[in-house]
Amino acid sequence: MLNNQSVIESGKKVLIGNYGRLPVAMVRGSGSRLWDADGRQYIDLFAGFGGAILGHCHPALIQAAAQQAATLWHVGNTFWTLPQIDVADRLGRLAFAGQTFFCQSGGEANEAACKLARLRGQSNGQNRYKIISLQKSFHGRTLAMLAATGNAKYREGFKPDVAGFVQVDGGDFDVLAAAVDADTCGILMEPIQGEGGVNLYPADYPARVRKLCNEKGLTLIFDEVWTGCGRTGKWFGHQHLTDSERKVVLPDIMTLGKAVGGGLPVGIMHARPELAALLTPGKHGSTLGANCICMAVTKAILEVIERDGLLANARLLGEHAVARIRDDAPAMAKISDIRGKGLFIGIEMKEAPKQLVEKGLAQGVVVNVTADKVVRLAPPINITKADLDEGLSRLIGVIRSL
Ligand SMILES: Cc1ncc(COP(=O)(O)O)c(C=O)c1O
Structure with missing residues (x-):
């Protein structure tokens, strides 16, 4: 049966291990949403290292x-x-x-x-x-x-x-x-x-x-x-x-x-x-x-x-995302700086966040961590406000729980 575990087991046998892969096999995408081989859904706030600028499977x-x-x-x-x-x-x-x-x-x-x-x-x-x-x-x-x-x-x-x-x-x-x-x-x-x-x-x-x-x-x-x-x-x-x-x-x-x-x-x-x-x-x-x-x-x-006026979307939703995180006092207690432009955002944590990406996946949100303690957001620039808000709520929950 096709599931995360079976895909990972097959992959480990044949793929060179040069990537630090996460324990999830993605099988489908639509807009800012992804689905894994176990049928779980994720909000994608990282767009495959920025490649999927218009999300997944744009018509x-x-x-x-x-x-x-x-x-x-x-x-x-x-x-x-x-x-x-x-x-x-x-x-x-x-x-x-x-x-x-x-x-x-x-x-x-x-x-x-x-x-x-x-x-x-x-x-x-x-x-x-x-x-x-x-x-x-x-x-x-x-x-x-x-x-x-x-x-x-x-x-x-x-x-x-x-x-x-x-x-x-x-x-x-x-x-x-x-x-x-x-x-x-x-x-x-x-x-x-x-x-x-x-x-x-x-x-x-x-x-x-x-x-x-x-x-x-x-x-x-x-x-x-x-x-x-x-x-x-x-x-x-x-x-x-x-x-x-x-x-x-x-x-x-x-x-x-x-x-x-x-x-x-x-x-x-x-x-x-x-x-x-x-x-x-x-x-x-x-x-x-x-x-x-x-x-x-x-x-x-x-x-x-x-x-579709997506430059303005990136600007406005970027400002919205930063404001939402800044408004959350319990999350901000763990954060030392938020910076970036548009929908390219770095959230620098006071301490290197352990397993933050994995914890995000468990809550159904895809993010990235770079330079040890900078949580990086780069969602598709056509993400809807509703999807962004849902993804941010999940991420903020993870940051609070660190
Ligand atoms: C600023 C910058 N330049 C170049 C590259 C390399 O791009 P590629 O992986 O497509 O060769 C990257 C990849 O992350 C990058 O961030």
């Missing part, structure tokens, strides 16, 4: 995938195909003027961005290669992105580190500026740090980093794998970052993953045209990047977010 995404599946799947990138052109065109309008490269994951998008930063650093007779990133950052699991990630734990056992990456404390501009030398070609940072604990920077930091990059000819890469595609209540996380004249701080390259595929494997690098032009034929590629089904779904995600 518009099913239709887009099915229609494209019956039309054209994959021909390879030596041919022009329409769905990727549509998505790239939208990105240029929603983010900044530029050109786009597609791959399958956030880590690969960051790899492409770092290659492009090096390509610029090694143009016109220069020989610059060093990329500076920030402590507590996360940029992916490839060997180079491990080297870029500001958390040594992920690198343990994989020596030697890929050369040319250094990390400095995030938020301290002087330390960052001091780390730039004649070899530096770029700076890589998340607009809000995700895995590091939903960390925001001092208000003037991003604009100062932008100015530094302009002065030194460095490429500024914003890793928007967590913060892109509406999660924070704006299309992209960097649109919250402004300078003293309230102008948005733009990167030279933006990378996307997770939400842009809605749960399908989509990674994106979007770069200003002058940089993009350096990637001439043969310099980079991806066999399945921009496959037509993924692109049709990405296009539908962007359309639905616009059509």
